[in-house]
Amino acid sequence: MMKKKPLILITNDDGITAPGIRALIEVMLELGEVIVVAPDSPQSGMGHAITINDTLFCDPIKIDSKASHKEYSCSGTPADCVKLATQQILDRKPDICVSGINHGSNSSINVIYSGTMSAAVEAGVEGIPAIGFSLLDYSLDADFEPAKKYVRAVTENVLKNGLPKGVVLNVNIPKLAPSKIKGIKVCRQAKAMWVEDFDKRTNPQGRDYYWLTGEFVNQDKGTDTDEWALEEGYVSIVPVQFDLTAHHFIQDLNEWEL
Amino acid sequence: MMKKKPLILITNDDGITAPGIRALIEVMLELGEVIVVAPDSPQSGMGHAITINDTLFCDPIKIDSKASHKEYSCSGTPADCVKLATQQILDRKPDICVSGINHGSNSSINVIYSGTMSAAVEAGVEGIPAIGFSLLDYSLDADFEPAKKYVRAVTENVLKNGLPKGVVLNVNIPKLAPSKIKGIKVCRQAKAMWVEDFDKRTNPQGRDYYWLTGEFVNQDKGTDTDEWALEEGYVSIVPVQFDLTAHHFIQDLNEWEL
Numbered sequence: 001m002m003k004k005k006p007l008i009l010i011t012n013d014d015g016i017t018a019p020g021i022r023a024l025i026e027v028m029l030e031l032g033e034v035i036v037v038a039p040d041s042p043q044s045g046m047g048h049a050i051t052i053n054d055t056l057f058c059d060p061i062k063i064d065s066k067a068s069h070k071e072y073s074c075s076g077t078p079a080d081c082v083k084l085a086t087q088q089i090l091d092r093k094p095d096i097c098v099s100g101i102n103h104g105s106n107s108s109i110n111v112i113y114s115g116t117m118s119a120a121v122e123a124g125v126e127g128i129p130a131i132g133f134s135l136l137d138y139s140l141d142a143d144f145e146p147a148k149k150y151v152r153a154v155t156e157n158v159l160k161n162g163l164p165k166g167v168v169l170n171v172n173i174p175k176l177a178p179s180k181i182k183g184i185k186v187c188r189q190a191k192a193m194w195v196e197d198f199d200k201r202t203n204p205q206g207r208d209y210y211w212l213t214g215e216f217v218n219q220d221k222g223t224d225t226d227e228w229a230l231e232e233g234y235v236s237i238v239p240v241q242f243d244l245t246a247h248h249f250i251q252d253l254n255e256w257e258l
Numbered sequence: 259m260m261k262k263k264p265l266i267l268i269t270n271d272d273g274i275t276a277p278g279i280r281a282l283i284e285v286m287l288e289l290g291e292v293i294v295v296a297p298d299s300p301q302s303g304m305g306h307a308i309t310i311n312d313t314l315f316c317d318p319i320k321i322d323s324k325a326s327h328k329e330y331s332c333s334g335t336p337a338d339c340v341k342l343a344t345q346q347i348l349d350r351k352p353d354i355c356v357s358g359i360n361h362g363s364n365s366s367i368n369v370i371y372s373g374t375m376s377a378a379v380e381a382g383v384e385g386i387p388a389i390g391f392s393l394l395d396y397s398l399d400a401d402f403e404p405a406k407k408y409v410r411a412v413t414e415n416v417l418k419n420g421l422p423k424g425v426v427l428n429v430n431i432p433k434l435a436p437s438k439i440k441g442i443k444v445c446r447q448a449k450a451m452w453v454e455d456f457d458k459r460t461n462p463q464g465r466d467y468y469w470l471t472g473e474f475v476n477q478d479k480g481t482d483t484d485e486w487a488l489e490e491g492y493v494s495i496v497p498v499q500f501d502l503t504a505h506h507f508i509q510d511l512n513e514w515e516l
Contacts, residue, residue, distance in 0.1 A: 042311065044311065045308045045309070045310040047304070047305035047307040047308070047337070047376060048306060048370045048371055049303060049304045049307045049371075050303045050305070052303040053300065053302065053303070055461075056468040056469070056470065057466075057467050059465075083456075084468065087454045087455070088456050088458070109500070112306045112376075112379065112383075113306055113307075113308055118305060118370075125370075125451050126451065153516055154516065157515065157516060163507075164507055164510075166449070166504070167507050183516075184516040186508055186511045186512050186516075188503040188505065188508065189501050189502055189503045191501070193383050193384065196344075196345045197345070198314075198341075200346070201313075203313075207315065207317075208315075208316075208317075209314060209315050210313065210314040210315075210316065210346065211313060212309060212310055212314065212338070212341065237516070238502075238503055239503065239504035239507040239508060240504060241503070242367070242370055242502070243447050244370070244447055244496075244498045244499055244502070245446040245496055245497065245498065245499070246422075246425045246497035246498060247446065249421075250444055250446065252422075253444045253495065254444050256415045256419060258411055258415060258442040258444075
């Protein structure tokens with residue numbers, strides 16, 4: 001155990017009042033000093049968006065009247081929340097940043113669309129060990145109780161072991177009763193994608209519009225992927241990096257006639 | 259040369275009327291059959307956002323009255339544009355997707371915040387060879403003429419050689435006179451970051467708000483990075499992947515007590 005209580009920055013992308021972040025706060029209050037800076041409204045699918053052409057509001061808010069930790073509600077994206085927290089709100093660097101618990105999966109390719117993970121990545125860029133947590137249950141009344149044990153275990157490990165520079169963790173938790181969860185598996189990101197199927201409609205003024213829908217397709221038969229682990233009843237952990245260089249292709253590219 | 263004219267999907271994040279996409283269209287019209295599906299307004303800093311909680315409009319638009327190619331203006335993000343184009347507008351898969359030319363750099367860590375690159379990545383996820391182009395000049399009246407030669411060369415190479423699955427290209431072009439550009443360098447993404455410095459103000463109602471500002475800090479002394487190449491007067495090409503797995507950390511992570 002650390003002698004000094006670790007400072008834990010908490011954010012999410014479902015908004016500061018979402019049950020998922022409330023569950024995350026509960027776990028983190030057992031592990032350290034907590035500060036919450038989270039979006040004032042849902043930001044799902046925001047990817048790594050930042051607010052550069054608009055103003056940002058960020059105000060103290062009291063959600064639980066009995067709580068003694070501080071919370072701030074921010075008009076921006078999850079990445080904005082991390083930037084505001086570290087630059088404007090906190091007077092020391094957090095020891096860890098945790099994001100979530102997201103209502104819904106951020107496994108495989110979802111990581112690139114994920115506001116939850118963008119907050120973790122933003123913290124990682126700033127040199128703060130960071131974890132994004134997601135539960136595979138989109139419903140607002142999802143049961144986060146079974147997830148707590150794993151959230152705690154992973155967070156304790158990161159506080160103890162740290163993370164290498166440039167790496168954050170993407171943790172997904174299956175929607176299963178506690179007795180059905182088989183444990184934790186370290187995985188790679190499955191090669192999967194969304195096959196879109198836009199729902200085209202016409203508005204009362206006669207103008208066409210679309211709702212984005214789609215089907216998740218996993219093309220990856222590997223048994224070392226996050227999709228495989230989740231289907232088998234494991235919590236998946238994928239170490240995620242933000243050096244996006246495809247190093248394996250540099251040599252070939254150097255042979256092009258450019 | 260390909261016998262059949264390649265189908266080229268063009269998008270960007272500065273909006274369909276931006277000079278950068280107009281320059282890109284000019285070059286692509288020399289190389290193939292062009293279709294433009296781009297945001298109706300600037301989307302800079304949108305990262306890989308997608309629109310899931312709002313409706314999308316996507317309407318034909320005529321920007322250049324002399325042009326014979328088709329253009330569509332979309333209310334969504336760059337990633338939305340690619341999804342709409344491939345699923346709703348086009349009746350065959352494009353041979354290539356080009357995004358840009360962005361007004362401003364998308365080198366190093368900017369790739370994760372970049373709407374320009376999110377469009378390229380989205381195309382890559384769908385199995386379409388894709389390139390994001392950016393000019394290191396944020397001004398609306400930036401001179402895109404010197405960039406065209408390099409945009410053409412890289413696009414021709416991708417049409418000829420293809421790209422491996424899971425890889426797209428991030429091309430940045432320095433703001434230099436044609437004679438000063440030394441050529442093209444294949445690079446890795448520099449380890450750099452933005453050190454934020456929020457500009458805190460008070461609105462007329464007395465409520466504090468923030469503008470995100472910041473200073474770009476390159477911590478990377480390597481001479482194989484995009485930042486180095488651009489500073490030296492080269493066009494930089496970084497191959498970018500969207501498997502974010504930090505494979506090098508999987509072994510260590512498996513030693514944790516989880």
